[in-house]
Amino acid sequence: MPKKVLVTHQLPGERIRELSRYCEMNVWMDTGLLSAEALREELAGCHGLLCLLTDRVDRELLDAVPTLEFVSSMSVGVDHVDVDALTARGIALGHTPGVLVDTTADTAMALMLAAARRVVEADHFVRMGNWTPQNAWAPDFFTGKDVSGATLGIIGLGDIGQAVARRAAGFGMEVLAWNRSPREVAGVTMVTLEELLARSDFVSVHVALNDGTRGLLDKKRIALMKADSVLVNTARGGIVDEAALAAALSSGRLAAAGIDVFEREPVAMDNPLLALPNVVVAPHIGSASIRTRARMADVAADNAIAALTGERMPCCFNP
Ligand code: DGY
Secondary structure: OOOEEEEOOOOOOOHHHHHOOOOEEEEOOOOOOOOHHHHHHHHOOOOEEEEOOOOOEOHHHHHHOOOOOEEEEOOOOOOOEOHHHHHHOOOEEEOOOOOOHHHHHHHHHHHHHHHHOOHHHHHHHHHOOOOEOOEOOOOOOOOOOOOOOOEEEEEOOOHHHHHHHHHHHHOOOEEEEEOOOOOOOOOEEEOOHHHHHHHOOEEEEOOOOOOOOOOOEOHHHHHHOOOOOEEEEOOOHHHEOHHHHHHHHHOOOOOEEEEOOOOOOOOOOOOHHHHOOOEEEOOOOOOOOHHHHHHHHHHHHHHHHHHHOOOOOOOEOOO
């Protein structure tokens, strides 16, 4: 009897077809989010789950599906999964590191530049018909902050943080970084988190969300950020206190922010960050290039194939 695998969305890439040769594959064909109830129902009796970061894999789900042998998530982050519960049950967890590094680093730079140079504000200005002879080019017209030559503080110097550091070097930036365990990376000065916040004109977040980083940039640490600095977050919303950030931005203490990720996604329309013109927002598109999404799907499919054939997943998150 072939093993049963639930795939929670239609996936790009080549390897998903290969996966169907190793199992009885049930692909959820609807668009949009799969509710917790639907996930539980669809997963009943399955041995494997190939999911997205929008699918919550918690104890309740695991208790309801005792047949589950592996979970392969098409994401590098696994904060939507109760890793300890999986590990305790001997359920392998696959994820997709590596393939999204450059695309996510590009997104961080895009948000940094857009927030610093007020690109979205300027776009709205033109489209709204406000660019008139009375309101035209002037010495202070849409002036923002220079990225070139500024100091960048990178929180989390893993693969994506290092890819951002390489890009920043091209902009002539001084690069500071903080990482939980010390790292030696050419062109990057390791500092304490407090020093990073106090010295950086731009701060970019690249740590994973876990118990150690939830709320890392809280009200107290946001207050340590250099006046007129810019925060970029392409990691996870839960790392930053959104209310404290919004307060610092609306008071003018911070210049701007570029935010791709929110504590609650999709973001609620009454989130205070959305009301601020100096915040550039995006709907969690850090890894959203056609090529990278196909590569992520391929890694996720390969993790699932390995689990089905009794091998260790090539990108296994749990020990
Ligand atoms: C991930 O894979 O965790 C990213 O957030 C997707 O963009």
